[in-house]
Amino acid sequence: MGSLHRASKTLKSLRHQLLLQATQQFDSSSRLSGSSDYRLLLARALCSHPRQNAKEAVDLTQYPPERIRNFSIIAHVDHGKSTLADRLLELTGTIKRGHGQPQYLDKLQVERERGITVKAQTATMFHKGSNEPQPFLLNLIDTPGHVDFSYEVSRSLAACQGALLVVDAAQGVQAQTVANFYLAFESNLTIIPVINKIDQPTADPDRIKDQLKSMFDLEPSDCLLTSAKTGQGLEHVLPAVIERIPPPPGEGSGLLRMLLLDSYYDEYKGVICHVAVVDGMLRKGDKISAAATGQTYDVLDVGFMHPELTQTGVLLTGQVGYVVTGMRSTKEARIGDTLFHAKTIVKPLPGFKAARHMVFSGLFPADGSDFEALNHAIERLTCNDASVSVTKESSTALGLGFRCGFLGLLHMDVFISDLNKEYGTHIISTVPTVPYIFEYSDGRYYL
Numbered sequence: 001m002g003s004l005h006r007a008s009k010t011l012k013s014l015r016h017q018l019l020l021q022a023t024q025q026f027d028s029s030s031r032l033s034g035s036s037d038y039r040l041l042l043a044r045a046l047c048s049h050p051r052q053n054a055k056e057a058v059d060l061t062q063y064p065p066e067r068i069r070n071f072s073i074i075a076h077v078d079h080g081k082s083t084l085a086d087r088l089l090e091l092t093g094t095i096k097r098g099h100g101q102p103q104y105l106d107k108l109q110v111e112r113e114r115g116i117t118v119k120a121q122t123a124t125m126f127h128k129g130s131n132e133p134q135p136f137l138l139n140l141i142d143t144p145g146h147v148d149f150s151y152e153v154s155r156s157l158a159a160c161q162g163a164l165l166v167v168d169a170a171q172g173v174q175a176q177t178v179a180n181f182y183l184a185f186e187s188n189l190t191i192i193p194v195i196n197k198i199d200q201p202t203a204d205p206d207r208i209k210d211q212l213k214s215m216f217d218l219e220p221s222d223c224l225l226t227s228a229k230t231g232q233g234l235e236h237v238l239p240a241v242i243e244r245i246p247p248p249p250g251e252g253s254g255l256l257r258m259l260l261l262d263s264y265y266d267e268y269k270g271v272i273c274h275v276a277v278v279d280g281m282l283r284k285g286d287k288i289s290a291a292a293t294g295q296t297y298d299v300l301d302v303g304f305m306h307p308e309l310t311q312t313g314v315l316l317t318g319q320v321g322y323v324v325t326g327m328r329s330t331k332e333a334r335i336g337d338t339l340f341h342a343k344t345i346v347k348p349l350p351g352f353k354a355a356r357h358m359v360f361s362g363l364f365p366a367d368g369s370d371f372e373a374l375n376h377a378i379e380r381l382t383c384n385d386a387s388v389s390v391t392k393e394s395s396t397a398l399g400l401g402f403r404c405g406f407l408g409l410l411h412m413d414v415f416i417s418d419l420n421k422e423y424g425t426h427i428i429s430t431v432p433t434v435p436y437i438f439e440y441s442d443g444r445y446y447l
Ligand SMILES: Nc1nc2c(ncn2[C@@H]2O[C@H](COP(=O)(O)OP(=O)(O)OP(=O)(O)O)[C@@H](O)[C@H]2O)c(=O)[nH]1
Pocket: 075, 076, 077, 078, 079, 080, 081, 082, 083, 084, 103, 115, 116, 117, 118, 143, 144, 145, 146, 196, 197, 198, 199, 200, 226, 227, 228, 229, 230
């Protein structure tokens, strides 16, 4: 107890010193001006000593691609992806049984309130099978099930070689099961069918096996039967992942190429990028460039999600993790971009198709004088949701406002309620519209 207290005091004073250094540097540097530079400096000071979890430091160099498996969990809404993810995290000792909230990877407030996954989340686990001499490093990506967020699913699949296709043992195959199956199939992923919720009285696994065979040509003998609620059948999931999903391809000794999967803004660290290392190796202190923007950055911190950010100082071929580079805004982190070592020439990775906005709505401040506040709130919110498009709009009745594009109605609803809740802005939103093409018989058309 005493030594813990001392350690915590030492850490606190170290943090204090770093903040002091950052403040002194800020005062003395004539090049730095404005609060954003100050924030950046603070973020750098804090990034070099991030919030570490109490687990032992992990040496990622011990995990060559042969001992890595990257997989996603995909399913229709509520078929049990996040609950299954919880159980796998518990089975591997990544989180403690009964500790933390259910649906651990659903971290956003909106996810907890609505019981849905909105943003894909990655967690790294270590698992040693009973017949295996060495442990495996498993990267699990929990994805959203709702159709509005299928863009998140396709991005996540780009970092994986396999997917667990979870199907409710009573409901069977649903619309998003089909859509997500084809996303995984087109990406050439190994698909492991998991029939979940077999504890339900109405469960009928044999009927679901037949459905999976007739619709997707998945063999009944390949189906795993589980209950993420009771734990039944879960012992077969990770061995199947290790046996059936191939290791990530990529050249360990090649030039560094990383796929930028996602980014978000953290108050303390600045922009945090989630990346998949396709070739080569990344170390803290390296200089990297972004193919889309041509910008060069210093790598201030590198690590993986275990399931909280855990510093490792290095990421190797096939590994999925995070990088902090001192980017000022998530707008600099173009999702799907290729990151590589500065001064090297590499072929950019294919990246992703741009997100398509399906629904548009005008957002106006209830009081015209709140326009700047709304502008600021939207800017902050889009920092963590780059899939919203924003253009300024003016209306004779409602004054100055914004026209925003969303991936669907649920996405719009989530965004507007976040605007109201997190920023206390009172806004008027216009009836959502969908873009359409008006085509004349003479061939002319209007959007
Ligand atoms: N009976 C039973 N209920 C389960 C099982 N697995 C999950 N559930 C319940 O099903 C509901 C949905 O589970 P989630 O894990 O949030 O489902 P999800 O697929 O992640 O949902 P989205 O993220 O919204 O797509 C929750 O109430 C879970 O407790 C199971 O094996 N048996």
